[in-house]
């Protein structure tokens with residue numbers, strides 16, 4: 631049996647998007663990578679809106695391995711309600727929406743992104759993948775776009791936007807999480823407050839770091 635993720639239109643779209651991301655991001659991020667380390671750190675730790683606007687042409691995608699994991703986790707959870715922070719051009723969104731499709735009962739994936747131009751491209755990619763009907767795109771700052779009209783019983787959350795927002799967003803979404811909900815947070819080393827919060831069992835999560843060679847992720851399950 632072939633999954634939607636591995637079916638020709640989606641698999642070839644993802645192959646193309648990951649290849650384009652490698653090429654595009656190398657070019658877009660070259661001036662940033664050439665900066666002295668302290669300047670790079672200052673920009674990363676500065677105003678996130680300004681940083682992401684300065685690299686708005688970059689995909690900054692999840693890795694191929696993390697994409698596969700997101701699909702597998704959403705399938706294992708039989709997810710119906712998924713929230714994603716950080717749409718970019720929709721690579722992770724395609725993986726998550728494919729899992730909703732293959733879960734059989736449809737579902738709702740709410741994804742949010744600052745940059746309207748990125749959302750337009752993401753919508754095109756989800757349309758090409760035949761998955762756009764499962765996705766609700768919200769343009770703006772996640773702290774505002776996810777403040778209202780988020781359903782109860784969230785099965786899975788992907789945190790992959792501005793790192794200082796991980797903890798405030800967790801607090802915003804926590805009342806809506808289903809028991810046993812899954813959280814995946816990428817680049818957690820850049821969000822030490824969030825990582826410290828999640829590491830304390832009294833906060834209601836069992837967590838496992840996924841320190842892959844090209845990732846720095848936290849996998850967590852809501853157990854409170």
Ligand SMILES: C[S@@+](CC[C@H](N)C(=O)[O-])C[C@H]1O[C@@H](n2cnc3c(N)ncnc32)[C@H](O)[C@@H]1O
Pocket residue numbers: 678682683689690691692715716717718719720721722723742743744745748770771772773790791792795
């Ligand atoms: C690492 S990229 C997301 C990559 C995407 N998950 C993928 O796999 O293709 C992070 C994205 O989050 C967006 N972002 C960062 N902070 C945000 C915020 N506060 N609200 C909405 N979007 C934000 C950025 O513009 C950027 O496109």
